[in-house]
Amino acid sequence: xxxxxxxxxxxxxxxxxxxxxxxxxxxxxxxxxxxxxxxxxxxxxxxxxxxxxxxxxxxxxxxxxxxxxxxxxxxxxxxxxxxxxxxxxxxxxxxxxxxxxxxxxxxxxxxxxxxxxxxxxxxxxxxx
Numbered sequence: 843x844x845x846x847x848x849x850x851x852x853x854x855x856x857x858x859x860x861x862x863x864x865x866x867x868x869x870x871x872x873x874x875x876x877x878x879x880x881x882x883x884x885x886x887x888x889x890x891x892x893x894x895x896x897x898x899x900x901x902x903x904x905x906x907x908x909x910x911x912x913x914x915x916x917x918x919x920x921x922x923x924x925x926x927x928x929x930x931x932x933x934x935x936x937x938x939x940x941x942x943x944x945x946x947x948x949x950x951x952x953x954x955x956x957x958x959x960x961x962x963x964x965x966x967x968x969x970x
């Protein structure tokens with residue numbers, strides 16, 4: 843069954859059209875999980891610092907796919923330009939330790955949705 847939204851023309855002026863910078867991180871050949879583990883706390887503290895300053899939009903490890911290994915991940919940043927995003931990526935403790943490299947991509951968020959339900963009474967949340 844086709845929904846009305848699938849047959850009606852899309853008003854492209856209503857798309858979010860917000861640009862971010864995506865860092866696609868790749869492990870250096872031969873990196874093992876133990877080496878990642880040695881730097882994980884420092885890496886997470888770095889990410890939380892970016893989150894606290896409003897630079898980090900989202901981040902997490904890649905768990906499967908071509909070339910994925912220990913240290914693979916995606917980080918989406920709010921940055922002024924590609925050079926600013928690159929400089930942020932160079933400060934990643936995994937990069938500083940020589941465990942991974944990254945490529946910078948300009949990414950435009952157009953479509954999708956987020957639903958969040960927060961319970962004040964139980965201190966829980968549901969993310970969809």
